[in-house]
Amino acid sequence: MQARPARSFSILGWLLESRNGLGFLFMLPAAVFLLCFLTYPLGLGVWLGFTDARIGREGIFVGLENYIWLFDDPVFWLSVFNTMLYTVVASILKFALGLWLALILNQHLPFKTFFRAIILLPWVVPTVLSALAFWWIYDSQFSIISYVLMNLGLISEPINFLGDPGMARASVIAANVWRGIPFVAISLLAGLQTIPQSLNEAAALDGATSWQRFTKITLPLLTPIIAVVMTFSVLFTFTDFQLIYVLTRGGPVNATHLMATLSFQRAIPGGQLGEGAAIAVAMIPFLLAAILFSFFGLQRRKWQQGGGD
Amino acid sequence: MATVKFRDVRKAFGQVEVLHGVSVDIEEGQFVVLVGPSGCGKSTLLRMLAGLEHITSGEIVIGDRVVNALPPKERDIAMVFQNYALYPHITVAENMGFSLMLKGASKSDIEAKVRPAAEILGLTHLLDRYPRQLSGGQRQRVAMGRAIVRNPQVFLFDEPLSNLDAKLRVSMRSEIKNLHQRLKTTTVYVTHDQIEAMTMADKIVVMHDGIVEQVGEPLELYDRPANLFVAGFIGSPAMNMTPGMLAEGEPGMFVTGQGQRIAVANAGTAKPGQKLICGIRPEAIHLRGDVALRVKVVEPTGSETHVVAELDGNEMTCVFRERIKAGPGDELKVSIDPEAIHLFDAEGGQRLSA
Ligand SMILES: Nc1ncnc2c1ncn2[C@@H]1O[C@H](COP(=O)(O)OP(=O)(O)OP(=O)(O)O)[C@@H](O)[C@H]1O
Numbered sequence: 001m002q003a004r005p006a007r008s009f010s011i012l013g014w015l016l017e018s019r020n021g022l023g024f025l026f027m028l029p030a031a032v033f034l035l036c037f038l039t040y041p042l043g044l045g046v047w048l049g050f051t052d053a054r055i056g057r058e059g060i061f062v063g064l065e066n067y068i069w070l071f072d073d074p075v076f077w078l079s080v081f082n083t084m085l086y087t088v089v090a091s092i093l094k095f096a097l098g099l100w101l102a103l104i105l106n107q108h109l110p111f112k113t114f115f116r117a118i119i120l121l122p123w124v125v126p127t128v129l130s131a132l133a134f135w136w137i138y139d140s141q142f143s144i145i146s147y148v149l150m151n152l153g154l155i156s157e158p159i160n161f162l163g164d165p166g167m168a169r170a171s172v173i174a175a176n177v178w179r180g181i182p183f184v185a186i187s188l189l190a191g192l193q194t195i196p197q198s199l200n201e202a203a204a205l206d207g208a209t210s211w212q213r214f215t216k217i218t219l220p221l222l223t224p225i226i227a228v229v230m231t232f233s234v235l236f237t238f239t240d241f242q243l244i245y246v247l248t249r250g251g252p253v254n255a256t257h258l259m260a261t262l263s264f265q266r267a268i269p270g271g272q273l274g275e276g277a278a279i280a281v282a283m284i285p286f287l288l289a290a291i292l293f294s295f296f297g298l299q300r301r302k303w304q305q306g307g308g309d
Numbered sequence: 310m311a312t313v314k315f316r317d318v319r320k321a322f323g324q325v326e327v328l329h330g331v332s333v334d335i336e337e338g339q340f341v342v343l344v345g346p347s348g349c350g351k352s353t354l355l356r357m358l359a360g361l362e363h364i365t366s367g368e369i370v371i372g373d374r375v376v377n378a379l380p381p382k383e384r385d386i387a388m389v390f391q392n393y394a395l396y397p398h399i400t401v402a403e404n405m406g407f408s409l410m411l412k413g414a415s416k417s418d419i420e421a422k423v424r425p426a427a428e429i430l431g432l433t434h435l436l437d438r439y440p441r442q443l444s445g446g447q448r449q450r451v452a453m454g455r456a457i458v459r460n461p462q463v464f465l466f467d468e469p470l471s472n473l474d475a476k477l478r479v480s481m482r483s484e485i486k487n488l489h490q491r492l493k494t495t496t497v498y499v500t501h502d503q504i505e506a507m508t509m510a511d512k513i514v515v516m517h518d519g520i521v522e523q524v525g526e527p528l529e530l531y532d533r534p535a536n537l538f539v540a541g542f543i544g545s546p547a548m549n550m551t552p553g554m555l556a557e558g559e560p561g562m563f564v565t566g567q568g569q570r571i572a573v574a575n576a577g578t579a580k581p582g583q584k585l586i587c588g589i590r591p592e593a594i595h596l597r598g599d600v601a602l603r604v605k606v607v608e609p610t611g612s613e614t615h616v617v618a619e620l621d622g623n624e625m626t627c628v629f630r631e632r633i634k635a636g637p638g639d640e641l642k643v644s645i646d647p648e649a650i651h652l653f654d655a656e657g658g659q660r661l662s663a
Pocket residue numbers: 322327345346347348349350351352353354500501
């Protein structure tokens with residue numbers, strides 16, 4: 001028998017020889033990186049929420065004061081409501097329209113690849129650019145929509161898209177839907193293409209109408225993808241900032257202020273870093289809820305378990 | 310149960326015609342096997358019968374209805390796909406009862422139809438599993454169960470056994486055959502494996518490059534292949550083909566290119582001087598005789614001995630019931646049964662022997 005190596009050697013030996021040890025070594029750089037660049041800003045944000053920091057002045061710890069203040073702030077609650085409305089309505093519309101587009105693009109169309117490329121356009125254009133375009137489309141004087149409708153004789157004066165609270169909400173939602181559809185449609189299209197054609201053929205032979213094929217075969221098989229796509233879509237929509245900020249800056253009378261825009265508004269132009277941070281932190285529970293929801297939605301269903309083909 | 314008729318059926322994908330006029334009659338309750346090499350159009354023909362592929366021209370008749378314009382669900386046929394096409398998100402029982410569920414049958418009705426089918430196929434203990442949790446053979450059975458529950462006019466199978474291992478394939482083969490004898494439903498079965506075709510079919514349709522080469526009972530195809538293609542395709546090991554012609558003034562004697570003489574009992578319409586191909590089945594060659602072969606390879610299989618030998622530069626496979634001692638390079642004296650020789654026209658490939 002050989003003599004045992006000394007203790008200091010054995011730790012190094014363990015690191016280099018055991019599977020876990022080696023894995024740990026390889027993970028170390030990534031872990032350090034994550035810690036520094038992801039956790040630090042997040043931690044700083046959370047910390048700021050507990051201080052009365054302003055721009056140019058280091059804050060002192062004030063406990064929950066910011067949150068108590070927000071609790072009594074009607075504008076904050078309005079922004080919560082707006083965010084929910086914005087997220088729910090836009091996500092539902094994006095899902096419905098995106099699925100519809102994906103189903104169409106999955107058919108044998110002439111110029112299929114061309115349409116698939118076109119559909120991606122709203123997504124590849126920088127948000128600020130498309131927001132500016134919408135700003136023009138929604139302009140109270142020169143809106144192309146008003147122009148067309150007026151020429152058709154359907155309305156008599158330009159629509160005040162961004163000036164009226166209800167109209168402004170609908171308008172920003174429409175812009176967000178336009179921008180978000182490609183992601184949903186292309187992802188669902190990818191999902192649709194993983195469903196073997198023979199399943200649809202078997203169902204057709206089994207006597208399924210095309211609606212039954214959709215509800216009984218396509219939709220159930222698509223649910224795992226839908227869960228992923230919609231989780232991301234909800235997260236993107238919930239944290240949306242650019243579109244609103246360019247189009248309305250939260251107006252009119254805060255009707256389109258989302259939590260993200262309100263947080264920025266208070267923190268940077270308003271100078272109240274602590275309060276802005278508190279609003280941003282208040283978004284976390286909602287985001288966690290969305291992630292939890294998707295976590296359960298994403299779990300492998302019973303039929304997905306077991307051997308492959 | 311129904312008859313099926315193909316009347317000059319053609320199929321073109323774009324400009325390319327892949328079926329050039331197929332006409333086949335299938336009788337009620339028959340088990341018909343479409344066999345042919347890969348790419349010859351078997352699946353296409355089957356899918357046209359199922360309604361999954363448009364019929365470019367010609368007619369397909371099921372029972373007494375021309376089905377050209379009918380969608381799949383109105384043709385009353387069930388199909389077993391090569392990859393089984395089981396619905397992955399529902400259980401075996403739900404898969405088998407899917408068509409009934411679509412029709413709005415009650416739970417108890419579905420159960421009453423699924424149970425017996427599951428019993429026939431030995432699937433009773435698997436009814437609550439999902440397709441992913443089954444072995445290949447079990448999935449195959451579920452796919453058949455789904456077809457049986459439908460009780461259709463015609464069963465279609467598209468290479469259902471090609472994903473299984475050799476042993477399972479043999480046992481599923483007889484299982485499908487048994488099932489057919491029990492249900493007596495008209496069946497169209499596609500395969501590229503001629504042994505499957507020979508063992509299962511009431512009637513074989515041999516296809517090649519989009520045309521039907523020959524239609525007939527298995528042994529008919531084996532004993533009297535209509536042309537060189539069928540002769541080479543049916544039978545394993547394959548028929549030996551030797552070019553040559555009939556000896557001038559000696560009607561019963563075939564002479565190979567190298568001058569080897571082989572007696573032929575039935576020359577049919579073959580004329581002396583015509584270029585011919587002489588087809589000899591490996592089993593038609595017997596030990597002892599006056600034809601000398603040079604042995605190249607000896608393959609004992611246990612029950613038989615396969616010998617690959619050389620006859621005047623032509624490779625010749627023989628199958629002997631006896632065990633032989635010869636090794637590579639040895640000379641082997643054999644006789645060739647004159648009754649079992651097939652003569653084909655070397656140009657058109659048509660059979661000339663009667
Ligand atoms: N959708 C299609 N578009 C164009 N050509 C096709 C299409 N489907 C089949 N073909 C062509 O038609 C011919 C017949 O195909 P088919 O699938 O019927 O062959 P098969 O006899 O079933 O062969 P295998 O034994 O390999 O399954 C092939 O040459 C194939 O390339």
